[in-house]
Amino acid sequence: MAFGDMSTPLKHVCGLGSARSGTAHFWRQRLTAIANVPLTIAFVLIVVALLGRNHAAVVQILGSPLIAVIMLLFIVSVTTHMRIGMQVIIEDYVHDEARKFILLIANTFFAVAVGLACAFAILMLSFKV
Amino acid sequence: MAETKASAERPLSPHLFIYKPMLTMMMSIAHRVTGAALYFGTLLVAWWLIAAASSPKAYAGIGSFMNSFFGRLVLFGYTWALMHHMLGGIRHLIWDTGHGFGPHEREWLAVASLVGSISLTIIIWIVGYLFIGGPR
Numbered sequence: 001m002a003f004g005d006m007s008t009p010l011k012h013v014c015g016l017g018s019a020r021s022g023t024a025h026f027w028r029q030r031l032t033a034i035a036n037v038p039l040t041i042a043f044v045l046i047v048v049a050l051l052g053r054n055h056a057a058v059v060q061i062l063g064s065p066l067i068a069v070i071m072l073l074f075i076v077s078v079t080t081h082m083r084i085g086m087q088v089i090i091e092d093y094v095h096d097e098a099r100k101f102i103l104l105i106a107n108t109f110f111a112v113a114v115g116l117a118c119a120f121a122i123l124m125l126s127f128k129v
Numbered sequence: 130m131a132e133t134k135a136s137a138e139r140p141l142s143p144h145l146f147i148y149k150p151m152l153t154m155m156m157s158i159a160h161r162v163t164g165a166a167l168y169f170g171t172l173l174v175a176w177w178l179i180a181a182a183s184s185p186k187a188y189a190g191i192g193s194f195m196n197s198f199f200g201r202l203v204l205f206g207y208t209w210a211l212m213h214h215m216l217g218g219i220r221h222l223i224w225d226t227g228h229g230f231g232p233h234e235r236e237w238l239a240v241a242s243l244v245g246s247i248s249l250t251i252i253i254w255i256v257g258y259l260f261i262g263g264p265r
Contacts (some may be wrong), residue, residue: 030225040215042251044208051134052261055185062181071178082168088167114171121178128182 063125079115212247
């Protein structure tokens with residue numbers, strides 16, 4: 001430890017830099033990216049398998065425990081990933097502080113709202129049968 | 130603090146339109162564009178799930194939209210964006226390990242993910258059309 005450096009090893013353990021958030025977004029974006037690969041493949045297979053089926057069959061399949069859990073994982077991982085991704089895009093292109101502030105809030109609201117709406121629908125399908 | 134003028138003429142760093150278009154650069158742009166498109170594409174997923182959870186009538190509503198030409202076009206675009214962003218993401222994960230930066234590797238990876246995304250999209254749609262006309 002250099003002279004005058006009052007920081008404790010805890011700071012290094014937590015991985016927090018001067019921005020107080022460290023590499024959390026960087027790491028979370030990669031973690032959700034890894035999760036998104038198998039979950040996206042599963043999502044596409046589920047959608048294709050449901051094509052052309054009537055409503056009752058779709059409700060039964062989407063509401064079955066395994067499919068519902070896969071869909072919930074997909075929704076949570078994807079909405080987390082897309083929120084961070086859109087935040088990076090906003091921070092790259094929007095330099096007006098007020099506009100950036102509003103867009104970053106809107107981004108969070110959108111991601112949470114879409115994620116919750118999807119999750120709620122999946123849970124409804126699971127529990128109403 | 131030294132006096133600074135906001136209008137001081139300083140050289141700008143070279144940006145997008147100064148470079149000659151290259152495949153890896155276009156793929157980088159495509160990754161961001163498909164990511165942004167998928168962001169709004171989740172509205173389709175939400176619509177689909179909420180319609181299924183609501184009523185047969187609501188589900189028939191999204192069905193008729195998806196059966197229209199415009200609906201099919203949006204869904205085809207969504208499929209390609211999803212596949213392209215997924216393969217582009219795998220490319221980024223490979224880069225995160227420190228591999229694939231060489232002149233040949235990066236070109237090969239770019240071509241592979243482009244060919245892969247188009248191929249996967251076509252395969253998904255062929256299988257999709259077989260299912261629509263097939264088992265109920």
